[in-house]
Amino acid sequence: MKIHEFQAKEILQKFGVPVPSGKVATSPSDARSAAEELGGKVVVKAQIHAGGRGKGGGVKLAGDAGEAEQHASDILGMQLVTHQTGPEGQKVKQVLIEEATDIDRELYLGIVLDRATSKLVVMASQAGGMDIEQVAAETPEKILKETIDPAVGLQPFQARRLAFGMGLEGDAFKEGGRLIMALAKAFEATDSSLFEINPLVVTGDNHLIALDAKINFDDNALYLHKDLQELRDLDEEAALEVEASKYELNYIKLDGEVGCMVNGAGLAMATMDIIQYAGSSPANFLDVGGGTNVERVRNAFRILISDEDVKAVFINIFGGIVRCDRVAQGVVEALGDLEVNVPIIIRLQGTNAPEGATILKESGLEFTVAMELKEAAGAVVEAVKAA
Protein backbone atom coordinates (compact mmCIF):
# COMPACT_ATOMS: atom_id res chain seq x y z
CA MET A 1 0.00 0.00 0.00
CA LYS A 2 1.26 3.46 -0.93
CA ILE A 3 0.76 6.64 1.08
CA HIS A 4 1.30 10.36 0.47
CA GLU A 5 4.50 12.24 1.22
CA PHE A 6 2.92 14.23 4.07
CA GLN A 7 1.71 11.01 5.73
CA ALA A 8 5.15 9.42 5.37
CA LYS A 9 6.75 12.49 6.93
CA GLU A 10 4.36 12.37 9.91
CA ILE A 11 5.42 8.77 10.54
CA LEU A 12 9.13 9.51 10.15
CA GLN A 13 8.90 12.48 12.47
CA LYS A 14 7.43 10.27 15.20
CA PHE A 15 10.56 8.14 14.99
CA GLY A 16 12.86 11.13 15.28
CA VAL A 17 13.68 11.82 11.64
CA PRO A 18 13.86 15.60 11.03
CA VAL A 19 11.42 16.87 8.38
CA PRO A 20 10.46 20.44 7.36
CA SER A 21 7.42 22.00 9.06
CA GLY A 22 4.44 21.87 6.78
CA LYS A 23 0.69 21.82 6.33
CA VAL A 24 -1.66 20.19 3.85
CA ALA A 25 -3.97 22.45 1.83
CA THR A 26 -6.88 21.61 -0.45
CA SER A 27 -7.60 25.14 -1.68
CA PRO A 28 -5.46 28.12 -2.77
CA SER A 29 -6.68 30.25 0.14
CA ASP A 30 -5.75 27.50 2.64
CA ALA A 31 -2.37 27.38 0.95
CA ARG A 32 -1.97 31.13 1.46
CA SER A 33 -2.74 30.99 5.18
CA ALA A 34 -0.47 27.94 5.63
CA ALA A 35 2.33 29.86 3.89
CA GLU A 36 1.73 32.88 6.15
CA GLU A 37 1.99 30.66 9.24
CA LEU A 38 5.22 29.15 7.93
CA GLY A 39 6.86 32.50 7.33
CA GLY A 40 6.09 33.15 3.65
CA LYS A 41 8.99 31.44 1.89
CA VAL A 42 7.65 27.95 1.16
CA VAL A 43 7.54 25.04 -1.26
CA VAL A 44 4.20 23.97 -2.74
CA LYS A 45 4.20 20.21 -3.36
CA ALA A 46 1.55 18.16 -5.18
CA GLN A 47 0.48 15.14 -3.13
CA ILE A 48 -0.02 12.13 -5.40
CA HIS A 49 1.13 8.52 -5.08
CA ALA A 50 3.92 8.91 -7.62
CA GLY A 51 7.46 10.24 -7.71
CA GLY A 52 9.06 12.57 -10.23
CA ARG A 53 6.68 15.37 -9.30
CA GLY A 54 9.43 18.01 -9.47
CA LYS A 55 10.15 17.37 -13.15
CA GLY A 56 6.42 17.24 -13.94
CA GLY A 57 5.78 20.72 -12.49
CA GLY A 58 4.26 19.53 -9.21
CA VAL A 59 6.87 21.10 -6.86
CA LYS A 60 7.22 24.90 -6.86
CA LEU A 61 9.11 27.37 -4.68
CA ALA A 62 7.27 30.48 -3.51
CA GLY A 63 8.86 33.68 -2.20
CA ASP A 64 5.79 34.81 -0.26
CA ALA A 65 2.24 33.76 0.69
CA GLY A 66 0.70 35.36 -2.41
CA GLU A 67 2.97 33.37 -4.69
CA ALA A 68 2.19 30.20 -2.69
CA GLU A 69 -1.53 30.82 -3.30
CA GLN A 70 -0.86 31.24 -7.04
CA HIS A 71 1.23 28.02 -7.24
CA ALA A 72 -1.43 26.13 -5.27
CA SER A 73 -4.14 27.30 -7.66
CA ASP A 74 -1.99 26.11 -10.62
CA ILE A 75 -1.19 22.74 -9.08
CA LEU A 76 -4.51 21.84 -7.41
CA GLY A 77 -6.77 20.12 -9.91
CA MET A 78 -4.02 19.64 -12.47
CA GLN A 79 -3.52 16.28 -14.16
CA LEU A 80 0.08 15.76 -13.05
CA VAL A 81 2.10 13.59 -15.42
CA THR A 82 5.34 12.03 -14.19
CA HIS A 83 7.35 9.00 -15.31
CA GLN A 84 5.46 7.00 -12.67
CA THR A 85 1.86 8.03 -13.44
CA GLY A 86 1.46 6.90 -17.05
CA PRO A 87 0.53 9.31 -19.86
CA GLU A 88 -2.91 10.20 -18.43
CA GLY A 89 -1.37 11.52 -15.20
CA GLN A 90 -2.94 11.76 -11.77
CA LYS A 91 -5.31 14.48 -10.56
CA VAL A 92 -3.89 16.57 -7.70
CA LYS A 93 -6.39 16.99 -4.85
CA GLN A 94 -4.08 18.29 -2.12
CA VAL A 95 -0.80 20.14 -1.79
CA LEU A 96 1.77 20.15 0.99
CA ILE A 97 2.94 23.63 1.97
CA GLU A 98 6.38 23.40 3.55
CA GLU A 99 8.87 25.95 4.83
CA ALA A 100 11.62 26.30 2.23
CA THR A 101 14.93 24.62 3.03
CA ASP A 102 18.36 26.09 2.35
CA ILE A 103 19.93 23.23 0.37
CA ASP A 104 23.68 22.65 0.25
CA ARG A 105 23.68 19.03 -1.03
CA GLU A 106 21.06 16.44 -1.99
CA LEU A 107 21.67 12.84 -0.89
CA TYR A 108 19.74 9.60 -1.28
CA LEU A 109 18.72 7.21 1.49
CA GLY A 110 16.50 4.17 1.14
CA ILE A 111 15.57 0.82 2.65
CA VAL A 112 14.28 -2.10 0.58
CA LEU A 113 14.06 -5.84 0.76
CA ASP A 114 16.92 -7.49 -1.11
CA ARG A 115 15.27 -10.62 -2.50
CA ALA A 116 18.62 -12.25 -3.29
CA THR A 117 19.66 -12.36 0.38
CA SER A 118 16.12 -12.24 1.87
CA LYS A 119 17.30 -9.36 4.05
CA LEU A 120 16.65 -5.67 4.27
CA VAL A 121 19.29 -3.43 2.81
CA VAL A 122 19.93 0.23 3.58
CA MET A 123 21.14 2.17 0.56
CA ALA A 124 22.82 5.55 0.60
CA SER A 125 24.28 7.77 -2.08
CA GLN A 126 25.76 11.19 -2.58
CA ALA A 127 23.95 11.29 -5.93
CA GLY A 128 20.54 12.18 -4.51
CA GLY A 129 17.74 14.32 -5.88
CA MET A 130 17.66 12.74 -9.34
CA ASP A 131 16.63 9.37 -10.70
CA ILE A 132 18.28 6.85 -8.43
CA GLU A 133 17.43 4.10 -10.93
CA GLN A 134 19.73 5.82 -13.43
CA VAL A 135 22.54 6.10 -10.86
CA ALA A 136 22.13 2.40 -10.04
CA ALA A 137 22.28 1.42 -13.72
CA GLU A 138 25.13 3.66 -14.85
CA THR A 139 27.31 4.20 -11.77
CA PRO A 140 26.40 1.48 -9.25
CA GLU A 141 29.59 2.19 -7.27
CA LYS A 142 27.96 5.44 -6.14
CA ILE A 143 25.39 3.49 -4.11
CA LEU A 144 26.54 2.25 -0.71
CA LYS A 145 24.77 -0.66 0.91
CA GLU A 146 24.49 -2.12 4.40
CA THR A 147 22.58 -5.35 4.91
CA ILE A 148 20.47 -5.62 8.07
CA ASP A 149 20.96 -8.83 10.00
CA PRO A 150 17.40 -9.71 11.11
CA ALA A 151 18.67 -11.28 14.35
CA VAL A 152 20.31 -8.12 15.69
CA GLY A 153 18.94 -5.29 13.52
CA LEU A 154 20.93 -2.47 11.97
CA GLN A 155 24.05 -1.75 14.01
CA PRO A 156 25.24 1.81 14.84
CA PHE A 157 28.62 1.18 13.18
CA GLN A 158 26.81 0.36 9.92
CA ALA A 159 24.83 3.61 10.14
CA ARG A 160 28.06 5.57 10.77
CA ARG A 161 29.73 3.83 7.82
CA LEU A 162 26.89 5.00 5.55
CA ALA A 163 26.99 8.52 7.02
CA PHE A 164 30.74 8.64 6.37
CA GLY A 165 30.24 7.28 2.86
CA MET A 166 27.77 10.07 2.11
CA GLY A 167 30.55 12.53 2.90
CA LEU A 168 28.92 13.90 6.06
CA GLU A 169 31.00 15.80 8.59
CA GLY A 170 30.55 17.44 12.00
CA ASP A 171 26.92 17.88 13.12
CA ALA A 172 25.56 16.35 9.91
CA PHE A 173 27.66 13.21 10.47
CA LYS A 174 26.34 12.74 14.02
CA GLU A 175 22.77 13.39 12.89
CA GLY A 176 23.26 11.01 9.96
CA GLY A 177 24.09 8.05 12.19
CA ARG A 178 21.05 8.72 14.36
CA LEU A 179 18.76 9.35 11.40
CA ILE A 180 19.68 6.07 9.69
CA MET A 181 19.10 4.12 12.92
CA ALA A 182 15.72 5.84 13.36
CA LEU A 183 14.79 5.01 9.80
CA ALA A 184 15.56 1.31 10.26
CA LYS A 185 13.47 1.28 13.44
CA ALA A 186 10.53 2.97 11.70
CA PHE A 187 10.75 0.53 8.80
CA GLU A 188 10.52 -2.48 11.08
CA ALA A 189 7.80 -1.04 13.31
CA THR A 190 5.54 -0.27 10.33
CA ASP A 191 6.23 -3.51 8.41
CA SER A 192 7.11 -1.50 5.35
CA SER A 193 8.34 -2.78 2.02
CA LEU A 194 10.03 0.43 0.84
CA PHE A 195 11.44 3.63 2.35
CA GLU A 196 12.92 6.32 0.17
CA ILE A 197 14.27 9.71 1.26
CA ASN A 198 15.21 11.40 -1.99
CA PRO A 199 16.57 13.91 -1.38
CA LEU A 200 17.97 13.78 2.12
CA VAL A 201 19.38 17.27 2.37
CA VAL A 202 22.47 18.77 3.98
CA THR A 203 21.43 22.34 4.81
CA GLY A 204 23.56 25.45 4.47
CA ASP A 205 24.34 25.31 8.21
CA ASN A 206 25.32 21.59 8.03
CA HIS A 207 22.23 19.86 9.39
CA LEU A 208 20.24 17.00 7.90
CA ILE A 209 16.59 17.07 6.90
CA ALA A 210 14.35 14.66 4.95
CA LEU A 211 13.03 16.82 2.11
CA ASP A 212 11.04 14.06 0.43
CA ALA A 213 9.67 10.81 1.84
CA LYS A 214 8.13 7.79 0.23
CA ILE A 215 6.79 4.80 2.17
CA ASN A 216 5.17 1.62 0.89
CA PHE A 217 3.68 -0.81 3.39
CA ASP A 218 3.74 -4.57 3.04
CA ASP A 219 0.09 -5.45 2.26
CA ASN A 220 0.47 -8.86 3.88
CA ALA A 221 1.28 -7.25 7.23
CA LEU A 222 -1.32 -4.48 7.11
CA TYR A 223 -3.84 -6.44 9.14
CA LEU A 224 -1.51 -5.87 12.09
CA HIS A 225 -1.71 -2.08 11.70
CA LYS A 226 -5.22 -0.61 11.98
CA ASP A 227 -3.78 2.91 12.24
CA LEU A 228 -1.80 2.55 9.02
CA GLN A 229 -4.76 1.08 7.11
CA GLU A 230 -6.55 4.39 7.67
CA LEU A 231 -3.92 6.19 5.60
CA ARG A 232 -5.17 4.49 2.43
CA ASP A 233 -6.33 6.96 -0.24
CA LEU A 234 -8.70 5.18 -2.63
CA ASP A 235 -8.73 8.18 -4.98
CA GLU A 236 -5.15 7.34 -5.89
CA GLU A 237 -5.96 3.78 -6.93
CA ALA A 238 -7.58 2.62 -10.17
CA ALA A 239 -11.34 2.50 -9.52
CA LEU A 240 -11.83 -0.98 -10.96
CA GLU A 241 -8.90 -2.34 -8.92
CA VAL A 242 -10.51 -0.98 -5.74
CA GLU A 243 -13.82 -2.60 -6.74
CA ALA A 244 -12.07 -5.92 -7.48
CA SER A 245 -10.26 -5.91 -4.13
CA LYS A 246 -13.68 -5.95 -2.39
CA TYR A 247 -14.25 -9.42 -3.83
CA GLU A 248 -10.67 -10.60 -3.32
CA LEU A 249 -10.10 -10.73 -7.05
CA ASN A 250 -6.56 -10.21 -8.31
CA TYR A 251 -7.29 -7.58 -10.93
CA ILE A 252 -4.77 -5.26 -12.56
CA LYS A 253 -5.78 -2.79 -15.25
CA LEU A 254 -3.61 -2.81 -18.37
CA ASP A 255 -3.76 -0.73 -21.54
CA GLY A 256 -4.80 -3.32 -24.16
CA GLU A 257 -8.20 -4.30 -25.56
CA VAL A 258 -8.92 -7.92 -24.56
CA GLY A 259 -10.66 -8.42 -21.24
CA CYS A 260 -9.28 -11.61 -19.65
CA MET A 261 -10.87 -13.81 -17.03
CA VAL A 262 -8.56 -16.60 -15.97
CA ASN A 263 -8.09 -18.85 -12.97
CA GLY A 264 -4.59 -19.05 -11.54
CA ALA A 265 -1.83 -16.46 -11.87
CA GLY A 266 0.35 -18.71 -14.04
CA LEU A 267 -2.40 -19.38 -16.55
CA ALA A 268 -3.29 -15.68 -16.52
CA MET A 269 0.29 -14.78 -17.45
CA ALA A 270 0.34 -17.42 -20.20
CA THR A 271 -3.00 -16.12 -21.49
CA MET A 272 -1.66 -12.58 -21.68
CA ASP A 273 1.39 -13.85 -23.56
CA ILE A 274 -0.63 -15.77 -26.10
CA ILE A 275 -2.97 -12.84 -26.74
CA GLN A 276 0.07 -10.70 -27.42
CA TYR A 277 1.59 -13.44 -29.58
CA ALA A 278 -1.61 -13.73 -31.63
CA GLY A 279 -1.50 -9.99 -32.37
CA SER A 280 -3.60 -8.20 -29.76
CA SER A 281 -3.01 -7.09 -26.17
CA PRO A 282 -4.69 -7.68 -22.80
CA ALA A 283 -6.82 -4.98 -21.14
CA ASN A 284 -6.28 -6.48 -17.73
CA PHE A 285 -4.85 -9.24 -15.62
CA LEU A 286 -7.59 -11.05 -13.71
CA ASP A 287 -7.12 -14.13 -11.62
CA VAL A 288 -10.48 -15.28 -10.23
CA GLY A 289 -8.64 -17.63 -7.89
CA GLY A 290 -8.77 -21.31 -7.16
CA GLY A 291 -11.95 -21.90 -5.14
CA THR A 292 -14.17 -19.74 -7.25
CA ASN A 293 -17.97 -19.74 -7.20
CA VAL A 294 -20.82 -18.28 -9.24
CA GLU A 295 -20.86 -15.04 -7.23
CA ARG A 296 -17.17 -14.33 -7.78
CA VAL A 297 -17.40 -15.09 -11.48
CA ARG A 298 -20.37 -12.74 -11.74
CA ASN A 299 -18.47 -9.91 -10.01
CA ALA A 300 -15.35 -10.56 -12.02
CA PHE A 301 -17.32 -10.44 -15.23
CA ARG A 302 -19.09 -7.24 -14.26
CA ILE A 303 -15.77 -5.53 -13.45
CA LEU A 304 -14.22 -6.84 -16.63
CA ILE A 305 -16.82 -5.46 -19.00
CA SER A 306 -17.21 -2.12 -17.23
CA ASP A 307 -13.77 -1.31 -18.61
CA GLU A 308 -14.45 0.81 -21.71
CA ASP A 309 -11.25 -0.33 -23.42
CA VAL A 310 -12.47 -3.93 -23.63
CA LYS A 311 -13.38 -4.91 -27.22
CA ALA A 312 -13.61 -8.66 -26.62
CA VAL A 313 -13.65 -10.93 -23.58
CA PHE A 314 -11.56 -14.06 -23.31
CA ILE A 315 -12.49 -16.51 -20.56
CA ASN A 316 -9.78 -19.10 -20.11
CA ILE A 317 -10.43 -21.60 -17.33
CA PHE A 318 -8.61 -24.72 -16.41
CA GLY A 319 -10.82 -26.71 -14.06
CA GLY A 320 -8.63 -28.22 -11.39
CA ILE A 321 -10.09 -27.26 -8.05
CA VAL A 322 -12.64 -24.96 -9.64
CA ARG A 323 -15.25 -26.85 -11.67
CA CYS A 324 -15.92 -25.73 -15.24
CA ASP A 325 -19.70 -26.12 -14.85
CA ARG A 326 -19.65 -23.62 -11.97
CA VAL A 327 -17.72 -21.11 -14.02
CA ALA A 328 -20.12 -21.61 -16.93
CA GLN A 329 -23.06 -21.12 -14.56
CA GLY A 330 -21.49 -17.89 -13.24
CA VAL A 331 -20.92 -16.55 -16.72
CA VAL A 332 -24.47 -17.36 -17.84
CA GLU A 333 -25.96 -15.74 -14.71
CA ALA A 334 -23.74 -12.70 -15.05
CA LEU A 335 -24.81 -12.28 -18.66
CA GLY A 336 -28.43 -12.52 -17.61
CA ASP A 337 -27.97 -9.45 -15.37
CA LEU A 338 -25.64 -7.43 -17.53
CA GLU A 339 -25.76 -5.78 -20.88
CA VAL A 340 -22.80 -7.06 -22.85
CA ASN A 341 -22.01 -5.65 -26.27
CA VAL A 342 -18.69 -7.31 -26.92
CA PRO A 343 -17.97 -10.81 -28.26
CA ILE A 344 -17.07 -13.48 -25.71
CA ILE A 345 -14.66 -16.32 -26.38
CA ILE A 346 -14.56 -19.14 -23.86
CA ARG A 347 -12.11 -21.95 -23.39
CA LEU A 348 -12.96 -24.44 -20.64
CA GLN A 349 -10.70 -27.39 -19.92
CA GLY A 350 -10.44 -29.84 -17.06
CA THR A 351 -12.94 -30.91 -14.41
CA ASN A 352 -16.53 -30.99 -15.72
CA ALA A 353 -15.59 -29.28 -18.98
CA PRO A 354 -18.29 -31.11 -21.00
CA GLU A 355 -20.97 -30.14 -18.43
CA GLY A 356 -19.73 -26.54 -18.65
CA ALA A 357 -19.93 -26.58 -22.43
CA THR A 358 -23.50 -27.92 -22.24
CA ILE A 359 -24.57 -25.13 -19.87
CA LEU A 360 -23.13 -22.53 -22.24
CA LYS A 361 -24.80 -24.11 -25.27
CA GLU A 362 -28.21 -24.44 -23.59
CA SER A 363 -28.17 -20.87 -22.27
CA GLY A 364 -29.18 -19.49 -25.66
CA LEU A 365 -26.54 -16.77 -25.30
CA GLU A 366 -23.87 -16.10 -27.86
CA PHE A 367 -20.37 -17.38 -27.22
CA THR A 368 -17.48 -18.68 -29.23
CA VAL A 369 -16.33 -21.86 -27.53
CA ALA A 370 -12.81 -23.08 -28.20
CA MET A 371 -10.93 -26.10 -26.91
CA GLU A 372 -7.33 -25.25 -27.77
CA LEU A 373 -5.54 -22.18 -26.46
CA LYS A 374 -4.10 -21.23 -29.85
CA GLU A 375 -7.47 -21.54 -31.54
CA ALA A 376 -9.06 -19.45 -28.77
CA ALA A 377 -6.44 -16.70 -29.04
CA GLY A 378 -6.96 -16.59 -32.81
CA ALA A 379 -10.72 -16.18 -32.32
CA VAL A 380 -10.12 -13.40 -29.78
CA VAL A 381 -7.91 -11.44 -32.17
CA GLU A 382 -10.47 -11.90 -35.01
CA ALA A 383 -13.17 -10.55 -32.72
CA VAL A 384 -11.09 -7.50 -31.74
CA LYS A 385 -10.34 -6.75 -35.40
CA ALA A 386 -14.02 -7.02 -36.31
CA ALA A 387 -15.01 -4.64 -33.47
Ligand code: GDP
Ligand atom coordinates in the same frame (compact mmCIF):
# COMPACT_ATOMS: atom_id res chain seq x y z
P1 GDP B 1 9.79 14.39 -6.44
O1 GDP B 1 10.21 15.10 -7.70
O2 GDP B 1 8.40 13.83 -6.56
O3 GDP B 1 10.78 13.38 -6.02
O4 GDP B 1 9.69 15.53 -5.30
P2 GDP B 1 10.79 16.07 -4.27
O5 GDP B 1 10.13 16.27 -2.97
O6 GDP B 1 12.00 15.19 -4.25
O7 GDP B 1 11.18 17.50 -4.85
C1 GDP B 1 11.88 17.63 -6.08
C2 GDP B 1 12.99 18.66 -5.97
O8 GDP B 1 12.47 19.91 -5.58
C3 GDP B 1 14.05 18.34 -4.92
O9 GDP B 1 15.03 17.44 -5.38
C4 GDP B 1 14.62 19.71 -4.64
O10 GDP B 1 15.67 20.00 -5.55
C5 GDP B 1 13.47 20.66 -4.90
N1 GDP B 1 12.95 21.15 -3.59
C6 GDP B 1 12.01 20.57 -2.79
N2 GDP B 1 11.87 21.27 -1.64
C7 GDP B 1 12.72 22.31 -1.72
C8 GDP B 1 13.07 23.42 -0.84
O11 GDP B 1 12.57 23.57 0.27
N3 GDP B 1 14.02 24.31 -1.29
C9 GDP B 1 14.61 24.18 -2.51
N4 GDP B 1 15.53 25.10 -2.88
N5 GDP B 1 14.33 23.17 -3.35
C10 GDP B 1 13.41 22.25 -2.97
Ligand code: MN
Ligand atom coordinates in the same frame (compact mmCIF):
# COMPACT_ATOMS: atom_id res chain seq x y z
MN1 MN C 1 12.02 13.02 -4.47
